Amino acid sequence: MTLTDTPTGEPSAEQQLRRRRTRWSLRRRILATFAAGAIFMAVLLAVTTYGLASSNVVQQRDQSSIDTTKRNAQIVQTSLRGPAATAQPAIDALASFGVDSALVWYANEWQMSGTQYEPSALPQLLVDRVIEDAVPARMVTEVAGTPHIVVGWPIANGGAFFEFFSLQEVNSALSSVRLSLYIAGGLTLTLSVIAGAFAARRAVRPVVDAALAAKQIAGGRLDTRLDPENDPDLGVLAESFNDMAAALEQRLERDARFASDVSHELRSPLMTLEASIEVMESRRSEMPERARAAVDLLRSDITRFRTLVEDLLEISRFDAGVVRLNLDELRALQFVEQAISVSSAPDTLLVSEGRVSSLTIQGDRRRLARVITNLIDNARVHGDSEAKISLEIPTHAGQAEQLLHIVVEDQGPGVPPEERHLVFERFARGAAAGRRSSADGSGLGLALVAEHIRLHNGRVWVEDRRDGKQGARFVIELPAEQVEDE
Amino acid sequence: MHALRPNYGTIQDVGTRILSVEDDERIRQAVKLALEDEGWTVDEAESGEDAIEIFQRQPADVVLIDIMLPGIDGFELCRTIRRLSDVPVVMVTARNDTHDIVAGLEAGADDYLTKPFAPKELSARIRALLRRTRPSSTPHARITLGDLEIIPDEGKVARGGEEVDLTKTEFRLLCELADNPGKVFSRESLLDKVWGYDYFGDGRLVDVHIRRLRTKVEVDPANPRHVVTVRGLGYRLQT
Numbered sequence: 001m002t003l004t005d006t007p008t009g010e011p012s013a014e015q016q017l018r019r020r021r022t023r024w025s026l027r028r029r030i031l032a033t034f035a036a037g038a039i040f041m042a043v044l045l046a047v048t049t050y051g052l053a054s055s056n057v058v059q060q061r062d063q064s065s066i067d068t069t070k071r072n073a074q075i076v077q078t079s080l081r082g083p084a085a086t087a088q089p090a091i092d093a094l095a096s097f098g099v100d101s102a103l104v105w106y107a108n109e110w111q112m113s114g115t116q117y118e119p120s121a122l123p124q125l126l127v128d129r130v131i132e133d134a135v136p137a138r139m140v141t142e143v144a145g146t147p148h149i150v151v152g153w154p155i156a157n158g159g160a161f162f163e164f165f166s167l168q169e170v171n172s173a174l175s176s177v178r179l180s181l182y183i184a185g186g187l188t189l190t191l192s193v194i195a196g197a198f199a200a201r202r203a204v205r206p207v208v209d210a211a212l213a214a215k216q217i218a219g220g221r222l223d224t225r226l227d228p229e230n231d232p233d234l235g236v237l238a239e240s241f242n243d244m245a246a247a248l249e250q251r252l253e254r255d256a257r258f259a260s261d262v263s264h265e266l267r268s269p270l271m272t273l274e275a276s277i278e279v280m281e282s283r284r285s286e287m288p289e290r291a292r293a294a295v296d297l298l299r300s301d302i303t304r305f306r307t308l309v310e311d312l313l314e315i316s317r318f319d320a321g322v323v324r325l326n327l328d329e330l331r332a333l334q335f336v337e338q339a340i341s342v343s344s345a346p347d348t349l350l351v352s353e354g355r356v357s358s359l360t361i362q363g364d365r366r367r368l369a370r371v372i373t374n375l376i377d378n379a380r381v382h383g384d385s386e387a388k389i390s391l392e393i394p395t396h397a398g399q400a401e402q403l404l405h406i407v408v409e410d411q412g413p414g415v416p417p418e419e420r421h422l423v424f425e426r427f428a429r430g431a432a433a434g435r436r437s438s439a440d441g442s443g444l445g446l447a448l449v450a451e452h453i454r455l456h457n458g459r460v461w462v463e464d465r466r467d468g469k470q471g472a473r474f475v476i477e478l479p480a481e482q483v484e485d486e
Numbered sequence: 487m488h489a490l491r492p493n494y495g496t497i498q499d500v501g502t503r504i505l506s507v508e509d510d511e512r513i514r515q516a517v518k519l520a521l522e523d524e525g526w527t528v529d530e531a532e533s534g535e536d537a538i539e540i541f542q543r544q545p546a547d548v549v550l551i552d553i554m555l556p557g558i559d560g561f562e563l564c565r566t567i568r569r570l571s572d573v574p575v576v577m578v579t580a581r582n583d584t585h586d587i588v589a590g591l592e593a594g595a596d597d598y599l600t601k602p603f604a605p606k607e608l609s610a611r612i613r614a615l616l617r618r619t620r621p622s623s624t625p626h627a628r629i630t631l632g633d634l635e636i637i638p639d640e641g642k643v644a645r646g647g648e649e650v651d652l653t654k655t656e657f658r659l660l661c662e663l664a665d666n667p668g669k670v671f672s673r674e675s676l677l678d679k680v681w682g683y684d685y686f687g688d689g690r691l692v693d694v695h696i697r698r699l700r701t702k703v704e705v706d707p708a709n710p711r712h713v714v715t716v717r718g719l720g721y722r723l724q725t
Contacts, residue, residue: 264580264581267580267601267602268510268513268601269512270601270602271510271513271516271517271601271602271603272510272512272513272515272516273516273602274516274602274603274604274605275513275516275517275519275520275605276516276519276520278520278523278604278605278606279516279519279520279523282523306602309602313581324584326689326690328689329718338684338685338686342684342685342686365685365686366686366688369686
């Protein structure tokens with residue numbers, strides 16, 4: 001997990017806290033704990049096992065060396081009884097017993113049984129101890145690079161018998177033990193990492209589930225809930241998450257219902273206003289001029305009021321998520337022509353590429369007509385001009401699906417880049433805020449355009465006019481289909 | 487938001503009676519004023535019970551029913567009036583919900599409007615509903631399709647020799663289809679011909695009326711043999 005610092009000043013206390021807490025993810029911490037535990041156990045076991053094994057083996061070897069030396073020393077002793085002048089009889093006796101790693105000090109000279117070990121290989125300390133002090137002794141030394149046990153045994157007449165025992169086999173036995181321990185350790189570590197990863201995933205899974213559910217809720221699926229867990233620890237998480245989601249859903253529903261209820265309640269007085277103003281309008285010619293002006297004002301604001309109520313109701317239905325499209329296959333060109341003809345400006349100019357005539361779109365007639373009406377009204381109110389509508393087929397390389405652009409252009413001041421994402425917000429009135437004409441819209445027109453188009457799997461945005469002239473260019477992008485003309 | 491095609495200036499029957507059922511007194515008064523301006527005679531009722539009593543005493547040519555009524559609601563009132571008469575009924579809904587609209591149409595309403603509507607728009611709807619029942623272009627005096635027999639001039643339909651009771655709107659819908667048996671009529675063209683709506687009319691009007699028509703003229707409404715759906719295009723009358 002990465003953390004970004006605040007660009008200015010010291011990170012806050014909360015940030016520092018969070019940094020400390022989130023440097024390692026939970027999953028990684030569980031894994032690390034498992035791995036550390038496994039390493040510790042493996043090392044402990046290995047060291048103990050190795051220590052025990054090696055001391056055991058060496059001890060055995062030691063004991064058997066001493067026993068062998070003692071036995072062979074007796075043989076030498078026996079063969080030199082007489083006493084012999086030289087150690088030769090002893091060497092012969094040893095040879096007959098197959099002892100080839102011994103040295104005999106006798107009559108002030110060294111005799112070798114076998115050719116492997118020179119007297120020079122004997123450590124002086126041992127020689128001194130055995131020959132001078134006439135005490136049996138043993139010592140570990142290195143001969144030609146390999147460790148040996150050398151055991152010395154004093155014999156009669158100031159002689160001494162030395163025998164070498166290679167520890168080569170012990171060493172190789174121990175090294176194979178070492179190898180086994182390495183392998184076992186590695187296996188333990190691997191298994192524990194796997195177990196750790198599994199455990200970490202198990203432990204983190206409810207968190208991941210919760211994160212996914214939260215994402216779904218944020219995406220608008222308010223009825224998302226977590227499965228209740230059997231584990232009491234995790235059950236608390238699931239339960240409180242579900243409580244939160246339910247509260248949120250309830251709250252949002254209440255808000256949406258409130259907006260919808262308000263609009264409903266406004267319908268009845270509006271109905272009276274609408275019918276009454278009609279009665280007054282039909283007598284407009286009989287009225288004095290001042291009354292006529294007042295009736296006209298009343299009429300235009302009743303219309304505006306009605307639009308506002310209808311738009312509010314519509315948008316509250318979007319918020320409640322109850323909007324369902326009534327899809328039809330529509331001929332793009334014919335449809336847009338019809339939509340313009342029922343809009344507030346039926347003589348709006350429409351231009352289209354030739355190929356557009358064979359395009360169809362899947363759309364909800366009423367809603368898409370509303371989108372076009374709203375854009376025409378927007379051009380009139382905010383663009384200070386008549387709209388011009390063009391149907392275009394975008395040409396992007398590598399575009400697999402067929403698209404249709406319905407473009408509405410005006411000659412107003414345009415929309416500055418920093419406000420382009422704001423114009424589709426509710427009640428956004430741009431830089432011209434405060435300057436409201438009597439024909440002003442509800443402030444929800446473009447927000448409704450965005451909602452309708454989103455529901456049609458399309459996109460809508462605003463940009464500069466392509467022909468270099470001043471004005472805004474609203475583009476609706478809808479998936480379309482090319483049909484063969486009959 | 488119905489775009490309409492008003493026929494202002496056309497001659498209309500004097501004394502066409504409209505029964506307006508609405509519990510909100512101010513709305514009732516304002517609508518009455520506006521409709522009287524349009525030349526209709528308006529009777530008022532403030533509840534469903536009231537409306538039934540008035541209707542039995544003085545049958546209206548068109549009934550306007552607000553769905554939200556105290557006592558028996560608009561749907562029930564509509565069903566009751568349907569049992570008494572085939573008079574055109576216009577429902578007034580407070581919301582543009584599919585549920586309310588379809589329920590109103592299923593209860594027997596011929597058309598609907600959503601509050602707030604312009605009384606001029608209501609007049610246009612009423613005019614469309616009261617148009618002559620026989621399509622002007624029908625050259626046939628009698629159309630026979632299997633066990634179904636239609637006599638446009640007399641406004642009669644018989645299935646297997648037995649007369650079927652259709653509302654005026656259902657009858658006009660059937661006549662439009664019978665005008666050219668076998669031809670596919672789109673929802674838009676039926677909306678235009680029967681209800682006087684343009685391109686942006688509500689297809690649900692057609693669908694619900696077709697459903698109701700089937701329950702009357704078909705032996706098995708689930709497997710229609712006369713009024714057939716042509717997927718993605720519309721409806722036609724099977725020859």
